[in-house]
Amino acid sequence: MTMSLFTKCLAKSPWVYHVSCGSCNNCDIEILDVLTPRFDVERFGVLLAGSIRHADALLVAGAMNRKSIPRVKKLWEQVPKPCLVIAIGSCALGQGVFRGSYAMGEPVDKYLPVHAYVPGCPPKPEAIILGVVTALKALEGAK
Amino acid sequence: MTIETLLFDLFVLLVFPGLLFTAAMGMLASWIDRKLTARVQYRVGPPLFQPLYDFIKLLGKETIVPKGASKTIFLGAPLIGLSAVTLFSAMVGAAMIWPEYGFTGDLIVALYLLAMPSLAIIAGGAASRNPIASVGASREMKMMLGYELPILLAVCVVLLQTGGELRLGKIIHAQAVHQLTWPWVLATLLALFAMLLGMQAKLGLVPFDAAEAETEIMGGILVEYSGAPLAIFRLTKMMLLWAVPLFASALFLGGSFTSWKGALWALGGYVVFLVLITLIRNTNPRLRIQHAVGALWKLAGLCALAGILVAFLWR
Numbered sequence: 061m062t063m064s065l066f067t068k069c070l071a072k073s074p075w076v077y078h079v080s081c082g083s084c085n086n087c088d089i090e091i092l093d094v095l096t097p098r099f100d101v102e103r104f105g106v107l108l109a110g111s112i113r114h115a116d117a118l119l120v121a122g123a124m125n126r127k128s129i130p131r132v133k134k135l136w137e138q139v140p141k142p143c144l145v146i147a148i149g150s151c152a153l154g155q156g157v158f159r160g161s162y163a164m165g166e167p168v169d170k171y172l173p174v175h176a177y178v179p180g181c182p183p184k185p186e187a188i189i190l191g192v193v194t195a196l197k198a199l200e201g202a203k
Numbered sequence: 204m205t206i207e208t209l210l211f212d213l214f215v216l217l218v219f220p221g222l223l224f225t226a227a228m229g230m231l232a233s234w235i236d237r238k239l240t241a242r243v244q245y246r247v248g249p250p251l252f253q254p255l256y257d258f259i260k261l262l263g264k265e266t267i268v269p270k271g272a273s274k275t276i277f278l279g280a281p282l283i284g285l286s287a288v289t290l291f292s293a294m295v296g297a298a299m300i301w302p303e304y305g306f307t308g309d310l311i312v313a314l315y316l317l318a319m320p321s322l323a324i325i326a327g328g329a330a331s332r333n334p335i336a337s338v339g340a341s342r343e344m345k346m347m348l349g350y351e352l353p354i355l356l357a358v359c360v361v362l363l364q365t366g367g368e369l370r371l372g373k374i375i376h377a378q379a380v381h382q383l384t385w386p387w388v389l390a391t392l393l394a395l396f397a398m399l400l401g402m403q404a405k406l407g408l409v410p411f412d413a414a415e416a417e418t419e420i421m422g423g424i425l426v427e428y429s430g431a432p433l434a435i436f437r438l439t440k441m442m443l444l445w446a447v448p449l450f451a452s453a454l455f456l457g458g459s460f461t462s463w464k465g466a467l468w469a470l471g472g473y474v475v476f477l478v479l480i481t482l483i484r485n486t487n488p489r490l491r492i493q494h495a496v497g498a499l500w501k502l503a504g505l506c507a508l509a510g511i512l513v514a515f516l517w518r
Contacts, residue, residue: 073253
């Protein structure tokens with residue numbers, strides 16, 4: 061009973077934290093655009109979390125180069141569970157054009173449990189919002 | 204001290220006008236602030252119960268205490284802040300409804316209680332074992348040095364106007380029945396201006412929110428807080444958003460809930476303060492800590508001093 065009240069409130073108040081795993085910055089710019097007044101995500105309770113400890117959803121962009129791997133793992137340890145992970149952009153999905161490069165590790169979902177994938181290079185802000193909403197619906201449906 | 208008075212005191216402290224009532228009104232005030240911010244930015248803004256959703260969500264999240272952090276202070280500081288603001292709002296609310304409920308000197312107790320949430324957040328930030336939190340804590344300390352001065356000078360104006368009354372109920376009554384002579388109005392306006400800037404800093408809002416600058420230092424003081432302690436700190440901030448402007452409208456405008464006229468001044472003054480605080484928050488950049496303290500001492504402090512001069516010369 062309390063679990064479903066908390067889950068409902070988590071779905072109504074997801075604070076997002078932006079993680080870049082060696083991205084080219086385009087997806088980061090689109091994530092920034094999502095948080096501008098034009099798209100008004102505060103309607104859905106979405107706020108940008110300044111600290112990883114305040115995060116409920118990680119917006120992961122970037123192809124996961126080798127330097128990012130230990131840092132992303134550390135971030136995942138630091139975030140208070142439950143936390144959603146949304147992979148943004150084709151690099152986060154399957155490393156895009158950078159697959160097989162000497163500087164790359166594995167795609168994001170080998171290191172983090174991804175709940176939603178948002179394809180695009182970069183995805184439009186509307187697509188990113190749809191990704192977050194899909195992840196929230198999955199959260200409500202699963203629990 | 205009978206069992207009835209004890210139960211009544213507990214009711215005043217915990218239900219009305221204490222913890223539960225102030226928490227509810229604080230969430231409403233926080234929503235008004237966010238909604239007004241959204242409208243100013245041509246947005247729609249969050250739904251009415253958004254602060255409540257935030258609070259419940261944070262209660263259900265994992266609480267992580269950083270390794271090497273002082274666990275007692277880290278987890279205890281939010282509770283100290285919450286109890287101080289609960290007591291403060293209970294005292295001020297009770298003085299506005301039942302003026303004989305207080306005691307002589309409860310104004311001074313209220314002012315001390317008002318300092319405690321900031322001290323609690325400083326302690327919590329300092330106990331977080333994080334350099335970012337230390338920076339935030341040191342900035343909050345400097346900010347306290349900054350805003351305590353204009354707030355106390357503004358309260359001195361009230362003391363001069365009421366002839367040295369130290370009892371909240373009597374001060375409110377004296378302010379309510381006072382004639383609107385021009386020295387009184389001038390002194391009150393000067394004191395209100397100083398109090399407005401002091402409140403902005405006390406509530407940790409732009410342009411005086413260097414301590415918790417999200418874009419600069421990742422949440423500042425609260426960077427390591429998660430889960431229930433974070434929920435309690437945020438609730439404390441929301442309760443201050445209700446209690447402090449109400450305190451100002453009681454003290455300077457004579458607002459009280461013993462009469463219709465008093466309630467009009469109390470709630471009308473509160474709404475005006477809240478709107479002003481939100482609009483100032485939305486139209487100003489953040490001041491650097493040295494400029495913030497400078498503005499609080501020079502601009503607000505000198506205004507309050509001028510108010511004291513006017514109130515003293517035409518007492």
